[in-house]
């Protein structure tokens with residue numbers, strides 16, 4: 075059994091390599107084909123008084139932009155695996171890596187708190203909605219989630235700030251500090267995801283509840299609580315586990331809006347600033363990081379899935 | 389002694405304003421050591437009868453009638469007591485062994501989990517006991533089987549494990565819903581033999597549900613023939629096999645003779 079699992083993990087790891095190559099290339103290409111010339115941008119941002127052709131030429135050499143395309147890609151790829159993304163165009167005193175390192179913990183904190191929150195709330199609400207299918211419990215859960223998740227997150231964030239921070243004065247409007255600063259950003263970030271997972275868990279569970287093994291368990295006198303927690307829930311979470319692997323990077327990427335609204339000092343806000351300043355290395359590193367996280371978490375959760383479900387390994 | 393008595397059992401299905409009658413006024417009784425065959429073609433309401441009398445249907449089904457189990461009014465029992473009785477006094481064997489076990493749980497846990505509440509044993513004693521139960525249904529490599537997940541075992545094997553589970557707490561009533569339908573001929577023979585042994589011990593009453601007249605005649609003392617949710621014939625099994633009283637019974641039996649096979653006679657009609 076353990077051997078099968080190891081083989082499965084190895085297989086999945088190998089399958090990841092070509093994916094990494096393609097994604098990294100796309101990531102590199104995307105920035106390369108942007109309309110404005112990075113060298114010119116750097117000169118502008120550093121407020122060079124007169125931008126001459128000669129200055130641009132020198133800057134191109136300084137940035138390594140004069141080398142052939144594939145060479146640049148190879149350098150970039152090797153460097154990026156060493157977490158060396160060069161220096162920020164805007165602020166040459168800072169490396170991209172140090173900027174990311176400074177901002178990443180704040181984002182990870184936000185994203186992980188959201189994942190835990192999403193998972194706990196979805197399991198409880200999804201189970202209730204499935205078990206009491208079509209009753210008022212089910213209907214009100216679905217009604218509320220539908221309405222909240224239909225709101226754009228910046229809109230919900232503004233409403234939440236108005237109500238909880240300005241009107242009631244319970245929570246801070248922004249910034250990163252203690253637990254209370256985490257509440258509104260997590261709520262904003264989670265809402266859309268909760269709607270997705272409640273629906274996923276509810277629908278899966280309704281299907282699972284129709285299965286023969288559920289009837290057999292009931293016929294053996296297993297009570298509703300044991301039935302749900304021991305048998306039904308585990309069987310209903312299969313697709314959610316895989317989806318969660320995709321949701322974590324999505325949440326990290328989703329911090330773009332939330333971090334800006336709540337002035338949360340994470341990589342989302344960093345990259346918004348970078349986009350406004352056309353600070354290419356940071357944008358590139360950000361995109362690459364998100365892609366990497368997507369692949370990584372997808373892999374991780376596929377493996378978790380295989381550990382949970384013995385049928386997948388064969 | 390009568391173990392199970394069912395009177396005027398009806399099940400209706402409510403779908404919005406429409407109300408469909410699935411089974412109507414079914415009645416029979418089973419004594420200890422007796423095997424009653426509940427027969428009828430596919431869709432005649434055999435499984436519905438079983439689910440209805442156990443009270444395991446969803447709220448969208450309306451069950452009426454009287455069920456007396458061990459001299460007690462079954463429908464009036466508290467849910468928690470019902471569960472305890474179902475665990476201890478009723479053994480169940482179902483039609484689809486492949487789908488009847490939780491696919492994510494090893495066999496030993498599925499057997500242990502519900503028994504341990506009623507059987508206080510240490511871990512190793514419990515293991516030994518499970519092995520003995522499996523031996524009772526001709527599974528010799530019990531140690532290996534217990535470690536497996538359901539998808540790693542054959543249908544016939546799982547069907548025998550179900551019988552072992554059904555017998556484990558020495559119930560007064562065994563309900564077997566088409567236990568031979570989904571498995572190969574060799575396993576079918578074994579299952580029938582196991583049920584015959586159980587019957588011979590005389591400890592339990594058996595409600596044997598099947599559309600397969602050949603299998604029923606090997607086991608049942610008496611039969612109840614269902615057609616479109618209603619009882620069309622009741623009586624001793626021998627009498628029915630020789631000369632059915634109802635015209636529908638005659639039809640069924642003729643079908644079986646025409647095809648000549650022992651199995652799947654009525655389903656092919």
Ligand SMILES: Nc1ncnc2c1ncn2[C@@H]1O[C@H](COP(=O)(O)OP(=O)(O)OP(=O)(O)O)[C@@H](O)[C@H]1O
Pocket residue numbers: 401410428429430431432433434435436437599
């Ligand atoms: N969930 C349901 N909703 C509505 N009608 C149902 C439902 N389940 C079963 N029925 C109907 O109840 C009737 C009896 O079904 P039942 O499963 O008891 O048949 P059966 O005699 O056990 O047949 P089989 O040999 O196929 O197991 C069928 O006509 C079926 O259409």
Ligand SMILES: [Mg+2]
Pocket residue numbers: 434435436565566
């Ligand atoms: Mg049936």
